[in-house]
Amino acid sequence: MKEVTMSVVTAATVKELRERSGAGMMDCKTALAETNGDLEAAVDWLRSKGLAAAAKKSSRTAAEGLVGVATSGTKGAVVEVNSETDFVAKNEQFQDFVRNVTQVALETGADSADALLAATYPAGGTVQDALTNNVATIGENQNVRRVKLLNVNEGAVVSYVHNAAATGLGKIGVLVALESSAGADVLEPLGKQIAMHIAAAFPLALNGEGLDANTIARERAIAEEKAAESGKPADVVAKMVDGAIAKYRKENALLSQLFVMDGKTPVAEVVAAAGREAGATITLTDYARFQLGEGIEKKETDFAAEVAAAVGGA
Structure with missing residues (x-):
C-alpha cells in the first residue's frame, strides 16, 4: 500500500468518500492513498474491491x-x-x-x-x-x-x-x-405513475442502448477487475463481466427497470398493458x-473557523 500522506488524504476527502461510498474510514484512507487522492478513482477502487456499493447518484450533490x-x-x-x-x-x-x-x-x-x-x-x-x-x-x-x-x-x-x-x-x-391516441383519462394517471417511478428509481437512459458509453466502459473496467480476483478461468470471467454489464443496463434503463409500484413488472410492460386495456x-x-443541485458540488464552510479568522484579523 502507498504511504498515506496528508497532501493526498485529508479528513475532508475521507469524509466525502465515506458519504459517497458507505465504506469504512480506513478503507477510504487506503483507497485515496492508492489513487493519489482522486475521489472518483477512489470510489471505483472501493467498488472493485467489493468495499462499496455503486456510487450514489445525485442525492449527495447539492445546490x-x-x-x-x-x-x-x-x-x-x-x-x-x-x-x-x-x-x-x-x-x-x-x-x-x-x-x-x-x-x-x-x-x-x-x-x-x-x-x-x-x-x-x-x-x-x-x-x-x-x-x-x-x-x-x-x-x-x-x-x-x-x-x-x-x-x-x-x-x-x-x-x-x-x-x-x-x-x-x-x-x-x-x-x-x-x-x-388514448385519451387523457388514460395517459394522465399512467404518466403520473411512471413519473413517480422515475423520481424514485433515477433511470440513466430510456433504454439500455441509450446509456452513456463512457459510463458503460467504466462499469466494465470495475467488473473486470472484480471478476479477475475470483481466480476463475478466463472464459468464466468474461461471462461474469458480460453478466454484470447486462445487469447494469437493465437496472439503469427506464423501460427495463422494475416498476416501483409492484417491484416485479418492467416499466415497458406496464405501458404495454395500459395500452391493451385502453x-x-x-x-x-x-x-x-x-x-436540484444534480452534479453541483456545494462548498461546505466551517462557520466557527470563519468567525475565529475574522476575529483574529480584526
Whole structure:
C-alpha cells in the first residue's frame, strides 16, 4: 500500500468518500492513498474491491433553488434555477420567477439556458433582465442552470414534482412523454405513475442502448477487475463481466427497470398493458428528470473557523 500522506488524504476527502461510498474510514484512507487522492478513482477502487456499493447518484450533490415544470397537452418543459440558500427558494418573488421562466420555456420552445435567458419575460424585458433584477432586489446570486423540453405528436406530456414547494415547483421535477391516441383519462394517471417511478428509481437512459458509453466502459473496467480476483478461468470471467454489464443496463434503463409500484413488472410492460386495456398503442418516447443541485458540488464552510479568522484579523 502507498504511504498515506496528508497532501493526498485529508479528513475532508475521507469524509466525502465515506458519504459517497458507505465504506469504512480506513478503507477510504487506503483507497485515496492508492489513487493519489482522486475521489472518483477512489470510489471505483472501493467498488472493485467489493468495499462499496455503486456510487450514489445525485442525492449527495447539492445546490439550492427550485425545479419548475409546466405542461400543455402534447408538450412540457422542466427548468432548474439555482440560488445560494434555501431561504431564497421559499421567497415568493423567486418562486414566481421560476414559475414564469418555466412557462416561457414551454411557450417559446427555448431549449437551452442561453436561449431561455434571451427570451422575453412576461413583465417586459428579457429573462436575463428579470434575473438581474432578482439578484439585485433579493440580494443573492441566482442562475438559470438548465432546461429541457419534451414533445409528442399525439398523446400527452405528463409532469410530476417531488418535494413540492408550491404548485409546479420543487426539488425534483419529472416529465414523461407518451405517444398515443388514448385519451387523457388514460395517459394522465399512467404518466403520473411512471413519473413517480422515475423520481424514485433515477433511470440513466430510456433504454439500455441509450446509456452513456463512457459510463458503460467504466462499469466494465470495475467488473473486470472484480471478476479477475475470483481466480476463475478466463472464459468464466468474461461471462461474469458480460453478466454484470447486462445487469447494469437493465437496472439503469427506464423501460427495463422494475416498476416501483409492484417491484416485479418492467416499466415497458406496464405501458404495454395500459395500452391493451385502453385499446390503443401507448409508447413511452422520452422522459426528463431534474434533481436540484444534480452534479453541483456545494462548498461546505466551517462557520466557527470563519468567525475565529475574522476575529483574529480584526
